[in-house]
Amino acid sequence: MAAVTHAVEDYLKVIWKLSHRGREDERVPVGDIAAHLRVSAPSVTGMVQKLQGMGLVQYARYDGVRLSAKGRKIALEIVRHHRLWELYLHTRLGVPLDRVDLEAERLEHVLSDDMEELLSRALGDPTHDPHGDPIPTKAGAMGTVRGDPLPSLALDTSAVVTHVSDRQADKLRYLVTLGLVPGARVVLLHRAPFGGPLTLRVGRKRCAIDPDLAALVRVSEEAPAKPRRTPPRSR
Amino acid sequence: MAAVTHAVEDYLKVIWKLSHRGREDERVPVGDIAAHLRVSAPSVTGMVQKLQGMGLVQYARYDGVRLSAKGRKIALEIVRHHRLWELYLHTRLGVPLDRVDLEAERLEHVLSDDMEELLSRALGDPTHDPHGDPIPTKAGAMGTVRGDPLPSLALDTSAVVTHVSDRQADKLRYLVTLGLVPGARVVLLHRAPFGGPLTLRVGRKRCAIDPDLAALVRVSEEAPAKPRRTPPRSR
């Protein structure tokens, strides 16, 4: 059988991601894959046919793609690698939250089983990455995203950020500048009417934020297991 | 100009390594490159012609290859990446000395400039990798291998291992089992005549070793700056 190349891993990961957008496991349109991988649609068709030949996806012309069990296993392995590296980069090297994804994108393909084990252990066998996304176990079990959307938090209640979506890099970058990162303490001070901005206290600072943006942030009233943030040693 | 792909980086690194075998900067035969990359000779000829087109090597038919300044710069960058990763893997993740090379071989191609900076800093801007090989600076300056060949050590003199060659994986593996790794204390107890085995004390243990093998180890009588060996956190 053909080899699992970097490209194959990328395709499987994207298919996995896109099939989880709604509640249910969806068939993923070829065009969406193309858009996310920044590749032409014909390239996707070709690769997807190859993946089917390898038994990694089910695919019917004009009807989208779905991961097979085998394909999902590989996808989750890559996601695990990705999130372990993200956590390492953030907590051990001090890479800012809005840049870990880009770096992990390349490191995820380079992690042997032995190393994965050692990396996980060195990080304390973590369950969540620095954005608060769950890290699949080696067996392929996924935890959940903790917390509730920030806009639904009760007024004047202290909470801790548990998750920041990394889907849109530009928005993540902005949220980071506001200090809305996992572990931060937040209080919702005011909710303007007609879907207007929310006024927050984040740590010691105050800010106003659009509820759509705030929806990318999840918070929990109980103090959660906060991701470790050992700063890297400086010289 | 064509891109610096992983393959290009591999070729440049091997050419750099092979041109440093003797004292002087040598022209490297195509066949040697082929053997070290485990690739056919025609493949090397083709790639080397391409590298010349990119201005990274000088090359004349039937007369071997030499790095240009531009080529050497890239080669040293890769060597720097490789050795930084080796040090990280060994000291932070606890990867055994005889396995770091293999892992670093793939990681070396995946390290952005920003990350390189952060990784180096997190490791304390080290000058030598865990085998005792010097790590080139970002500017391309190379330190030296410290110490003298173990067989030339005076009898009954305490010394510290400063370098273990990683050229031959199988021999390195054996040296590691003997405890002959950088930082180890060694005393040469006896030298058998006619090029016979050396009797050593390594730490608390005693062992006999062929002088050819021992020549892969370098030692220094002064206590050198020993590579840090923070063990990884266990669960």
Added chain:
DNA sequence: AGTCTGCTTTAGGGTAGCCTAAATGTCAAG
């Protein structure tokens, strides 16, 4: 000089993964 041996190069192919242009299927609106 001739010739043999062993590198090295040329010739000719193959695979993986990407592309554009053109053909084809789907779906919804008229």
Added chain:
DNA sequence: CTTGACATTTAGGCTACCCTAAAGCAGACT
């Protein structure tokens, strides 16, 4: 039920890198 808009697939090509087989060159030995 036809047609137009749009998604998708087929067709045909390109680049990077690798291979084997055959030709070509160089240095040693006679």
